[in-house]
Amino acid sequence: MDGEAMETRAEQQTGLADFGDPWFRRPLRRLLQSLAEEAQLNPVGRIVARAYVLKLLKERLWAQQWFGENAEIRRRPLAPPVVVVGPMRSGTTRLHRLLAADSRFAHLRMFETMCPVPRPARGGGRDRRPWLAAMSLGLLHRVNPATAVVHPTGPMAPEEELGLLVASAWGMKHEAQWRVPAYARWCEADDATPAYAHMADLLRLTGWMRQEDPGKPWLLKTPQHMLDLPALLRVFPDARIIFTHRDPAAVVGSSCSLAWNQMSLQSDHVDPRWIGREWLRKTRLKIDRMTAARAGLPAGRMIDVHFDEMDRDWHGVMRRIYRFLDLDMAPAEPAMGAYMARAERDRRYRSHSYRLGSFGLEAEDVRESFRDYLRDFAIPVEAASRKRESGPLWADDRTAVVASG
Numbered sequence: 001m002d003g004e005a006m007e008t009r010a011e012q013q014t015g016l017a018d019f020g021d022p023w024f025r026r027p028l029r030r031l032l033q034s035l036a037e038e039a040q041l042n043p044v045g046r047i048v049a050r051a052y053v054l055k056l057l058k059e060r061l062w063a064q065q066w067f068g069e070n071a072e073i074r075r076r077p078l079a080p081p082v083v084v085v086g087p088m089r090s091g092t093t094r095l096h097r098l099l100a101a102d103s104r105f106a107h108l109r110m111f112e113t114m115c116p117v118p119r120p121a122r123g124g125g126r127d128r129r130p131w132l133a134a135m136s137l138g139l140l141h142r143v144n145p146a147t148a149v150v151h152p153t154g155p156m157a158p159e160e161e162l163g164l165l166v167a168s169a170w171g172m173k174h175e176a177q178w179r180v181p182a183y184a185r186w187c188e189a190d191d192a193t194p195a196y197a198h199m200a201d202l203l204r205l206t207g208w209m210r211q212e213d214p215g216k217p218w219l220l221k222t223p224q225h226m227l228d229l230p231a232l233l234r235v236f237p238d239a240r241i242i243f244t245h246r247d248p249a250a251v252v253g254s255s256c257s258l259a260w261n262q263m264s265l266q267s268d269h270v271d272p273r274w275i276g277r278e279w280l281r282k283t284r285l286k287i288d289r290m291t292a293a294r295a296g297l298p299a300g301r302m303i304d305v306h307f308d309e310m311d312r313d314w315h316g317v318m319r320r321i322y323r324f325l326d327l328d329m330a331p332a333e334p335a336m337g338a339y340m341a342r343a344e345r346d347r348r349y350r351s352h353s354y355r356l357g358s359f360g361l362e363a364e365d366v367r368e369s370f371r372d373y374l375r376d377f378a379i380p381v382e383a384a385s386r387k388r389e390s391g392p393l394w395a396d397d398r399t400a401v402v403a404s405g
Contacts (some may be wrong), residue, residue: 045266070378086244
């Protein structure tokens with residue numbers, strides 16, 4: 001897990017040497033240190049972590065080759081994006097995929113965030129990323145079938161841009177996969193702007209490769225933005241933000257369940273009570289930072305959506321969002337309705353079971369920790385008897401990424 005040795009290996013395997021902005025080495029070194037000292041990886045975890053980091057390094061090298069050989073990529077304009085910002089399990093995936101049904105927006109597909117940079121091929125070789133993503137998802141679902149319940153998806157499905165931040169060794173994805181608290185605290189204290197700048201360049205690369213209309217706004221969404229809104233707004237100063245909200249007891253419980261499912265594959269020493277404490281702390285920090293950052297946003301640049309109102313009347317909520325975006329919803333309604341019907345017809349509903357008590361937490365104690373958030377955003381408390389969550393293929397906001405390529 002030596003960073004310099006892994007860089008050398010990536011250079012040898014690609015024949016390239018330019019990794020771009022060296023800032024990424026700062027979070028990467030801290031991630032590697034935490035993996036070695038804190039994560040208590042088992043043999044599978046060590047194999048996955050090494051492959052993961054090597055993939056990250058190779059894709060940075062390939063990205064710089066694309067940029068160097070095609071200077072127009074970085075000159076591509078990016079229209080002000082529409083950004084969905086909210087905690088895990090607050091309905092961000094459902095909202096994102098409904099918006100992605102509208103062809104007036106650009107969105108990433110799973111294979112493009114799982115493998116953000118294609119291997120440069122001479123002579124117009126075929127892009128292998130959809131195949132790699134399908135293989136990775138298939139392996140993941142065989143090794144841990146619970147991930148297919150927590151986050152049903154496919155290589156061509158609309159997906160969040162988390163993989164484009166991971167390209168800079170940045171993000172909570174690592175914290176949900178491994179026990180790396182020192183890395184987490186370091187990231188929480190640092191400025192994410194370089195990671196977001198690289199993400200923007202990778203969006204340009206994707207748009208250029210797809211010959212996407214540069215006037216199309218990108219749809220962005222990942223809970224990471226709750227921590228990093230200032231950085232996001234420095235890179236995308238005119239972004240329009242859709243904030244999602246949900247009862248924190250449901251958010252924290254499901255986040256813990258997700259982390260447990262991912263960590264237990266790669267470590268034989270997973271402590272559910274530590275996961276409970278850590279994700280309670282992390283959720284509180286995300287909400288505090290989101291609340292502070294949105295205070296500087298003009299009212300006309302943001303809108304709030306509650307999980308329960310989307311459950312009751314998704315169509316009405318989407319009409320309200322389209323008014324906020326100053327767009328006619330009518331052209332998108334057939335595709336949205338077809339998406340919702342397809343999700344139900346394909347029996348994509350799954351039950352994601354968890355108990356807060358398994359992580360040393362009680363619902364009322366969690367809600368007490370977020371009393372101000374519940375009050376300030378008028379968030380309804382969900383029924384105490386609810387222990388299973390059901391939802392179609394938007395069911396969650398995270399997925400593990402198996403290293404590939």
